[in-house]
Amino acid sequence: xxxxxxxxxxxxxxxxxxxxxxxxxxxxxxxxxxxxxxxxxxxxxxxxxxxxxxxxxxxxxxxxxxxxxxxxxxxxxxxxxxxxxxxxxxxxxxxxxxxxxxxxxxxxxxxxxxxxxxxxxxxxxxxxxxxxxxxxxxxxxxxxxxxxxxxxxxxxxxxxxxxxxxxxxxxxxxxxxxxxxxxxxxxxxxxxxxxxxxxxxxxxxxxxxxxxxxxxxxxxxxxxxxxxxxxxxxxxxxxxxxxxxxxxxxxxxxxxxxxxxxxxxxxxxxxxxxxxxxxxxxxxxxxxxxxxxxxxxxxxxxxxxxxxxxxxxxxxxxxxxxxxxxxxxxxxxxxxxxx
Amino acid sequence: xxxxxxxxxxxxxxxxxxxxxxxxxxxxxxxxxxxxxxxxxxxxxxxxxxxxxxxxxxxxxxxxxxxxxxxxxxxxxxxxxxxxxxxxxxxxxxxxxxxxxxxxxxxxxxxxxxxxxxxxxxxxxxxxxxxxxxxxxxxxxxxxxxxxxxxxxxxxxxxxxxxxxxxxxxxxxxxxxxxxxxxxxxxxxxxxxxxxxxxxxxxxxxxxxxxxxxxxxxxxxxxxxxxxxxxxxxxxxxxxxxxxxxxxxxxxxxxxxxxxxxxxxxxx
Amino acid sequence: xxxxxxxxxxxxxxxxxxxxxxxxxxxxxxxxxxxxxxxxxxxxxxxxxxxxxxxxxxxxxxxxxxxxxxxxxxxxxxxxxxxxxxxxxxxxxxxxxxxxxxxxxxxxxxxxxxxxxxxxxxxxxxxxxxxxxxxxxxxxxxxxxxxxxxxxxxxxxxxxxxxxxxxxxxxxxxxxxxxxxxxxxxxxxxxxxxxxxxxxxxxxxxxxxxxxxxxxxxxxxxxxxxxxxxxxxxxxxxxxxxxxxxxxxxxxxxxxxxxxxxxxxxxxxxxxxxxxxxx
Numbered sequence: 001x002x003x004x005x006x007x008x009x010x011x012x013x014x015x016x017x018x019x020x021x022x023x024x025x026x027x028x029x030x031x032x033x034x035x036x037x038x039x040x041x042x043x044x045x046x047x048x049x050x051x052x053x054x055x056x057x058x059x060x061x062x063x064x065x066x067x068x069x070x071x072x073x074x075x076x077x078x079x080x081x082x083x084x085x086x087x088x089x090x091x092x093x094x095x096x097x098x099x100x101x102x103x104x105x106x107x108x109x110x111x112x113x114x115x116x117x118x119x120x121x122x123x124x125x126x127x128x129x130x131x132x133x134x135x136x137x138x139x140x141x142x143x144x145x146x147x148x149x150x151x152x153x154x155x156x157x158x159x160x161x162x163x164x165x166x167x168x169x170x171x172x173x174x175x176x177x178x179x180x181x182x183x184x185x186x187x188x189x190x191x192x193x194x195x196x197x198x199x200x201x202x203x204x205x206x207x208x209x210x211x212x213x214x215x216x217x218x219x220x221x222x223x224x225x226x227x228x229x230x231x232x233x234x235x236x237x238x239x240x241x242x243x244x245x246x247x248x249x250x251x252x253x254x255x256x257x258x259x260x261x262x263x264x265x266x267x268x269x270x271x272x273x274x275x276x277x278x279x280x281x282x283x284x285x286x287x288x289x290x291x292x293x294x295x296x297x298x299x300x301x302x303x304x305x306x307x308x309x310x311x312x313x314x315x316x317x318x319x320x321x322x323x324x325x326x327x328x329x330x331x332x333x334x335x336x337x338x339x
Numbered sequence: 340x341x342x343x344x345x346x347x348x349x350x351x352x353x354x355x356x357x358x359x360x361x362x363x364x365x366x367x368x369x370x371x372x373x374x375x376x377x378x379x380x381x382x383x384x385x386x387x388x389x390x391x392x393x394x395x396x397x398x399x400x401x402x403x404x405x406x407x408x409x410x411x412x413x414x415x416x417x418x419x420x421x422x423x424x425x426x427x428x429x430x431x432x433x434x435x436x437x438x439x440x441x442x443x444x445x446x447x448x449x450x451x452x453x454x455x456x457x458x459x460x461x462x463x464x465x466x467x468x469x470x471x472x473x474x475x476x477x478x479x480x481x482x483x484x485x486x487x488x489x490x491x492x493x494x495x496x497x498x499x500x501x502x503x504x505x506x507x508x509x510x511x512x513x514x515x516x517x518x519x520x521x522x523x524x525x526x527x528x529x530x531x532x533x534x535x536x537x538x539x540x541x542x543x544x545x546x547x548x549x550x551x552x553x554x555x556x557x558x559x560x561x562x563x564x565x566x567x568x569x570x571x572x573x574x575x576x577x578x579x580x581x582x583x584x585x586x587x588x589x590x591x592x593x594x595x596x597x598x599x600x601x602x603x604x605x606x607x
Numbered sequence: 608x609x610x611x612x613x614x615x616x617x618x619x620x621x622x623x624x625x626x627x628x629x630x631x632x633x634x635x636x637x638x639x640x641x642x643x644x645x646x647x648x649x650x651x652x653x654x655x656x657x658x659x660x661x662x663x664x665x666x667x668x669x670x671x672x673x674x675x676x677x678x679x680x681x682x683x684x685x686x687x688x689x690x691x692x693x694x695x696x697x698x699x700x701x702x703x704x705x706x707x708x709x710x711x712x713x714x715x716x717x718x719x720x721x722x723x724x725x726x727x728x729x730x731x732x733x734x735x736x737x738x739x740x741x742x743x744x745x746x747x748x749x750x751x752x753x754x755x756x757x758x759x760x761x762x763x764x765x766x767x768x769x770x771x772x773x774x775x776x777x778x779x780x781x782x783x784x785x786x787x788x789x790x791x792x793x794x795x796x797x798x799x800x801x802x803x804x805x806x807x808x809x810x811x812x813x814x815x816x817x818x819x820x821x822x823x824x825x826x827x828x829x830x831x832x833x834x835x836x837x838x839x840x841x842x843x844x845x846x847x848x849x850x851x852x853x854x855x856x857x858x859x860x861x862x863x864x865x866x867x868x869x870x871x872x873x874x875x876x877x878x879x880x881x882x883x884x885x886x
Contacts, residue, residue: 236505248858322558324372
């Protein structure tokens, strides 16, 4: 049951110190040169202002770039194996855009279906999300094409919407959000129905992502489309690594003479090595096939299998791509062709 | 832009080339994107200005682009240097590519042979501009611990996406060193040591070959100044061996050619 | 049988190493913890991730049948980093095993039917599991025909078992080598597996076909089976694919909406025809 409240912007300092005093690690968007990224903060002054989206998503809070699965030591014919006790410090993410807040559901679906993930689950359980609605968008945003929106509440524990220079509308959406608000109850003054629509950014939908899932399969064999779209693609991993919902990973052993670590680290279906067999056979040997896989996986296979789109429309892939492979543009084109 | 459009149109109409690799407008007013113009009536999408930063010469070795047929490519000076370096490394045959370069006042020069490119480059400045030289000098003036701290911090941000490698025209190895796992020379995970190893090895593999196009730093989603690493090594190679890559097709790559009079004063 | 942490392997001791063919070995693995060994169950067709700590993991089917408890066997060819490290291991060494993963051959549904096994080269191991499973429960099944081929005589795997199957009266075994792969004293057939299949021409009536081999062999065998009257729903195969986690999370074996590690590796030809050709 959602509660609505007003939070004064000047109260943030108090809220932050209560959060930290309660033992939470507080991460918020911080500006460094041209980039904005999630970093530990202790005061609102450190938080970036006037930004549309961070360069990196916050997914490394629950799915780090690399993490230890286990460690081992060689002992003659034997190997001593130690399972780590995955640490999950209680973390509050402040200033998470609605698209990113929705991305955690996708990661959760991938990591927790069918079998437990002892590395991911504790981290997700320890993370609280204070979302921040968007009053501005840029040409790369396309949340409204994939079932989201600039004021969407999915995934946030508390969603803040800046109503004006002084006040946030605070929608307290979950039990966890309530617990945060209760750390500083005086700061949240109950509010009646306050409309946030008038301050939200305008993000015209470019295609209907939900609708597309069923139709994309028909385009699988249209090699010329995939080839044309991916002609300029360089096959780097930038899109996958800045994407909040990309979760493909590699498992690598690193060792020295005494022993070593088994690590889980980020990977991308865009790399040619991803599907390469030891025999030399590669099911996706050309970039156009890998581009197709990226699109199909996010917009067709994941919806079919997990019941949700694998893309939240944050636009990071398109901002980061060195050659301007604009995902929304490509998918819109596919929607038109398959329509 | 007029000259560029009409030149491209003419080349496609006459069949002299099958594709013009150039830049078109990108997703927002600050960006340009690579485009592959195959029809004369599409020549108008070509642009040339400050937004055109990625080195398009890298597409000359991409199989899907090669199969389109003989290309013309719209390049600046770094792109021209890339073509000559490709020639020096036996990656391109003479006259396999037509280089279109836009000089001052929108004049389009059509350079059809390696020789023509060499002569054109000889009339243009090469090497670092003063701001770039000062940037390197500032780094060099830092005491070693501070310089090490700077690079450790910069490279800790690397996520091992290999965008630098993908964007770099001289990184064209069919099987990159990171893709060798017997042994795993470069760790896969983006831990600080692995990041250092990757970026240093890549810079070493480019020493004496890098044409300073800056595409690597452009492509990096973390905005890491990896181009500085390459520039430092380029300075070093030039100081030791007098070589500046991409200015001629002579196949005497500094780090693979031994001359009896090579300076060896780095051996102490 | 799922473990609290699917990424942590069982501790396995190499109990026996058999050299099958040049570059091909079989390991018999016993659980270092006997209780785990007693409790461990799996079904024919399933695979595991075998670890060499410090080098990595690789994916092989479980080549021994589920009817034999307390140990598992795997057969592999030395091809890359991990298999080379495995090939270096000796009896008594400790390695890791995660599994059993994947789906299974529905052998309960095959009871009363005739079975036609067709395998090539290093693809006999996944087949061997189900062959022994069937032979260990022989009276539940009809005729059993096995057609197996390799490039040369030396490349045939499970040579002792082939000899054993050849002497059984309740198994029809045809072993072949590629033309030029025969030795002077070779008594078996000579010819590619699809060719031998055409010669043997087994009846499709009440028969299930199980095919496993390199892509080229599969490609040429399927039409022959079609000509013999086998319908795609009754032809089974097991797919090889690059895998890492084995539990449907890392994305590597994703083909269409399927994960080969979860929805496979056993597929009927009818199912394969639905998959995008990315395997």
